[in-house]
Amino acid sequence: MTKLQVRQAIEQCNERGDKAFVPYIMAGDGGLQTLKENILFLQEAGTTAIEVGIPFSDPVADGEVIQQAGERALAEGITLRKVINELASFKEEVTVPLVIMTYLNPVLSYGLQAIAADCEKSGVYGLIVPDLPLEESDLLKDALKNSEVALIQLVSLTSPAERIQAIAQAAEGFIYAVTVNGITGVRDSFTEGLEGHLQRLKAASSVPVLAGFGISTPEHVQSLGALADGVIVGSAIVTALHKGDFASVRTLIDASKNQVTSI
Amino acid sequence: MQTTETKGRYGKFGGQFVPETLMTALQELEVAYEEAQQDPAFTEELNYYLKDFVGRENPLFLAERLTKHAGGAKIYLKREDLNHTGAHKINNSLGQALLAIRMGKKKIVAETGAGQHGVATATACALLGLECVVFMGKEDVRRQELNVFRMELLGTKVVSVDKGAGTLKDAVNEALRYWVSNVEDTHYILGSALGPHPFPQIVRDFQCVIGNETKQQIVEKEGRLPDAVVACIGGGSNAIGMFHPFVDDEDVKLYGVEAAGSGISTGKHAAAIAGNQEGVLHGAYMYVLQDEDGFIQEAHSISAGLDYPAVGPEHCHLHDIKRVQYDSVTDQQALEGLQLLSRVEGIIPALESAHAVYYAVQLAKEMKEEEILVICLSGRGDKDVQTVRDALGGQA
Numbered sequence: 081m082t083k084l085q086v087r088q089a090i091e092q093c094n095e096r097g098d099k100a101f102v103p104y105i106m107a108g109d110g111g112l113q114t115l116k117e118n119i120l121f122l123q124e125a126g127t128t129a130i131e132v133g134i135p136f137s138d139p140v141a142d143g144e145v146i147q148q149a150g151e152r153a154l155a156e157g158i159t160l161r162k163v164i165n166e167l168a169s170f171k172e173e174v175t176v177p178l179v180i181m182t183y184l185n186p187v188l189s190y191g192l193q194a195i196a197a198d199c200e201k202s203g204v205y206g207l208i209v210p211d212l213p214l215e216e217s218d219l220l221k222d223a224l225k226n227s228e229v230a231l232i233q234l235v236s237l238t239s240p241a242e243r244i245q246a247i248a249q250a251a252e253g254f255i256y257a258v259t260v261n262g263i264t265g266v267r268d269s270f271t272e273g274l275e276g277h278l279q280r281l282k283a284a285s286s287v288p289v290l291a292g293f294g295i296s297t298p299e300h301v302q303s304l305g306a307l308a309d310g311v312i313v314g315s316a317i318v319t320a321l322h323k324g325d326f327a328s329v330r331t332l333i334d335a336s337k338n339q340v341t342s343i
Numbered sequence: 344m345q346t347t348e349t350k351g352r353y354g355k356f357g358g359q360f361v362p363e364t365l366m367t368a369l370q371e372l373e374v375a376y377e378e379a380q381q382d383p384a385f386t387e388e389l390n391y392y393l394k395d396f397v398g399r400e401n402p403l404f405l406a407e408r409l410t411k412h413a414g415g416a417k418i419y420l421k422r423e424d425l426n427h428t429g430a431h432k433i434n435n436s437l438g439q440a441l442l443a444i445r446m447g448k449k450k451i452v453a454e455t456g457a458g459q460h461g462v463a464t465a466t467a468c469a470l471l472g473l474e475c476v477v478f479m480g481k482e483d484v485r486r487q488e489l490n491v492f493r494m495e496l497l498g499t500k501v502v503s504v505d506k507g508a509g510t511l512k513d514a515v516n517e518a519l520r521y522w523v524s525n526v527e528d529t530h531y532i533l534g535s536a537l538g539p540h541p542f543p544q545i546v547r548d549f550q551c552v553i554g555n556e557t558k559q560q561i562v563e564k565e566g567r568l569p570d571a572v573v574a575c576i577g578g579g580s581n582a583i584g585m586f587h588p589f590v591d592d593e594d595v596k597l598y599g600v601e602a603a604g605s606g607i608s609t610g611k612h613a614a615a616i617a618g619n620q621e622g623v624l625h626g627a628y629m630y631v632l633q634d635e636d637g638f639i640q641e642a643h644s645i646s647a648g649l650d651y652p653a654v655g656p657e658h659c660h661l662h663d664i665k666r667v668q669y670d671s672v673t674d675q676q677a678l679e680g681l682q683l684l685s686r687v688e689g690i691i692p693a694l695e696s697a698h699a700v701y702y703a704v705q706l707a708k709e710m711k712e713e714e715i716l717v718i719c720l721s722g723r724g725d726k727d728v729q730t731v732r733d734a735l736g737g738q739a
Contacts, residue, residue: 137638138512138624140519141362147506159636184360185622189637211360211623215350236364238526243367261364262524 083230085177085205086129086253090288090309093128100128100254100290100310101301101336103317103329104181106149107132107166108158110322115163116170118321123176125326125333131208131312132167134160134182141183141210143265145315149322160186164195167202179206179232179253184220192223199229206230206253214247221250234258235281237271248284255285257308260294265315267294270304278307298335305336351540354663356656359539361519361626368526373541375446380548385441392437393552396470401425403560403717408687409704416570416710418703420690420720421557423581430693430722431553431581432463436532438549440467443530450529451475454518456483456511456577457648457695458490459722460534465499467532475499478517481509483647490726508641511577511651515625535578536655539626543583543656550584557717558588565715573598573703574719575695576669577613577649579658581721587657590666599658600702602644603671613642614671615654616662622653629653630662645674645734646694646727672698678734680704681724693722694730 090100105118115132122130135153139146160182167178180199187195187209199207205228212220214233221231230253235244238261248255257278259270282289291304292312305311313332320328351357359369379385393399401422410418423431436453443451451473455461461477468475477499484491484503494501507513515538522531536546561569572589574582576599589595604612612618615630622631624639632640632652642652654669661667672680677694680701685691692700696719703718710716724731732739 137507137640138516140516140625141523143520154638159638161636185624185631185633185639186637188622189633189635210362211626213359213361213363213366215366216358216360234363236362236367238364238367240367247363258364261526263520 083228083252085228086179086230087287089128089177090254090290094288094309097338099305099336100288101126101333102129102131102290102310102312103127104131104133104312104314105321106146106153106318107134107163108153108156109149109318110152111156112158112162112166115166119174121326122329123174125330126337127176127333128310129177129179131179131181132163134163134180134186136183136186139183141263143263143315145266145318146264149318160190164198164202167204171203174203177205178203179208180204181208181210184209184211187220192220196224196227196229200227204229206232208232208256210234214250232256237261237277241280244281245284248281251285251287254288254290255281256312257281257289257291258293259291259304262293264293266296270294275307282308298331301332301335311336351544353657353660356628356659357540357543358628359626360623360628361539362523364523364526369539369541371446376442376541376545379442379445385445389438389441393434397427397433397437398425399552400556403557403564406688409684410707412683412687413704413707415707415712416714416716417712418707419561419569419715419717421553421585421717423553423719423721424690424692424696424723428459428463428466429725430459430463431550431584432460432534433466434552434584435534435546435549435580436460436463436467439530439532439545440471440473443473444471446530448528448530449473450525451532452518452521452525452529453477453532453534454511454514455479455534456514456650457646458483458487458494458726459648461501462490462493464532464534465494465497468499469497476502476521478502478504478514478521480511480514481505483510483514486647486730487726510641511647512639512642519625535580536583536657537578537625537627537653543627546580547583547587547657550580551587553581553584553719554586554588557585561715561717568592568595569715569717570710571596571598571706571714571716572719573600573699573706573716575600575649575699575721576654576658577602577651577695579655581719583655583657585719586661586667590661597667598702598706599667599669600698601654601669601671602646602649602698603673604643606673607671611643612671613644613649613651615652616659616669617671624653627656629656630659645677645730646698648693648695649698670702672701676701678731681731690720691724692720693724694727696721
């Protein structure tokens with residue numbers, strides 16, 4: 081299995097002179113029918129891949145905005161199973177690779193083998209599980225072995241050099257470089273030393289490196305995009321989509337275009 | 344019958360299911376703890392505070408009237424309720440606060456359910472000059488308002504958590520989020536034998552003083568080990584501290600008592616082992632109350648300290664290998680246990696401990712007069728008087 085779908089989408093984007101832009105959406109925030117609308121809109125607006133968040137009862141890695149979106153989605157009765165079934169229903173219309181972000185327990189409950197099989201049927205080529213660090217990842221990696229679904233690992237600012245090396249070596253799809261010490265959410269500033277951190281990460285990694293957590297403005301998209309192969313934007317997208325502010329979403333996405341040599 | 348401990352595993356339970364940002368902190372903690380264990384000065388300092396500040400060792404008390412009431416085995420009470428701050432929680436809070444100082448961390452974050460762990464941690468921080476913030480579910484803040492004020496008197500900042508049902512699970516979520524964001528200068532003093540490795544081991548080790556003292560005391564009094572030991576289980580810290588030193592003594596039967604709330608069949612309970620579903624919560628693979636989609640369910644118990652939807656990983660393993668028998672006691676039965684112990688022994692137990700009291704009395708009835716049973720009386724009931732008065736409609 082190549083597990084190349086997500087990686088190639090990012091690389092092709094970079095070859096065109098753009099930075100990758102991966103938005104995070106909370107599946108079913110506003111009802112399950114919004115999932116298709118949002119994915120088709122984001123794809124048309126020029127995103128590279130789309131991260132589909134599954135709501136969870138105990139989202140310990142998430143800040144206020146995504147927690148609240150998750151609560152709204154839970155109130156709509158959204159589950160991992162419903163999202164996977166819904167994605168399968170309009171798979172033919174989706175041209176960008178989808179990545180599911182979910183905490184581990186819903187995956188365990190769904191069944192490891194079942195999720196590997198069902199992801200591909202739904203156009204999902206990556207899984208991000210924020211409470212599954214490298215040490216515990218074999219459990220899911222083994223289940224995904226014979227699928228096209230990449231298990232995407234996070235690297236944090238606190239990860240020491242040897243650990244970054246180990247994660248980079250095991251990496252599939254892309255590396256999710258967490259750009260702040262903390263949980264998801266909007267921030268004004270990033271720590272000094274982030275540039276060096278991202279450079280070391282890129283040097284160690286054979287897959288693309290995307291920066292995420294706290295990226296909320298077009299300026300962030302440009303400045304952090306310049307240090308990595310692209311960006312992931314979560315809370316700002318979730319807020320804009322919740323408000324129906326599609327123009328802001330386009331502005332954020334546009335900031336990732338034509339900037340490989342510009343900064 | 345040693346429990347396995349490869350990479351923080353107890354059989355298949357345990358592990359480190361946490362965000363990457365915390366992995367380095369957990370590895371540092373593991374190293375710091377190993378060094379502390381090998382440093383006689385650390386043990387000496389901890390023992391000094393346990394003796395002169397906490398008031399250990401606390402008594403193993405022969406409950407003669409309770410024994411007579413049950414009409415079976417001889418019942419002893421391990422008096423953790425007599426510790427400074429009124430429960431076993433201080434054993435762990437002090438140990439971990441000293442560990443934080445060794446790691447050069449001056450700030451502490453903790454979660455609390457009943458408030459006992461919060462008070463114990465606030466106390467240890469006041470004693471040792473550490474800054475402390477405690478997260479507590481909104482519902483628990485309401486149920487335990489005196490404990491909130493107690494923590495504030497001790498100089499701790501208490502943050503009310505209004506997410507979810509506003510109980511212990513939600514407080515742990517918020518404490519974990521705070522720790523992820525402040526990991527460089529803050530140590531998280533987890534209050535139960537839960538969470539990612541090495542927490543279940545550290546908490547157990549600091550609580551083992553309960554079982555170790557009990558063992559020595561019962562041999563002094565009776566010349567032999569007890570036949571049965573009973574403790575209540577929420578996350579399971581008093582129980583694991585009591586049980587662990589007895590695990591290899593196969594003639595000592597061990598009983599863990601979960602909170603059955605309104606009854607297991609009602610679904611409104613906190614008995615994760617009885618629920619028999621495995622999953623991951625707060626960094627560890629355990630028995631966890633959850634629905635068919637893997638969402639964690641709220642626990643229900645009259646006792647805030649047992650109101651948690653999972654059970655520490657070592658208990659899960661001890662259940663699987665059948666070394667400990669886990670049963671449950673309802674809110675109503677716990678209230679009966681509390682009233683009984685208050686009347687026949689002059690000891691008002693915490694509602695948590697009252698679960699163990701009720702169960703132990705039923706168990707003692709089935710045992711022979713020459714047999715010995717020890718109850719871990721994990722805390723005193725002062726904090727619960729208001730709750731109990733409401734539950735009993737004012738009729739003591």
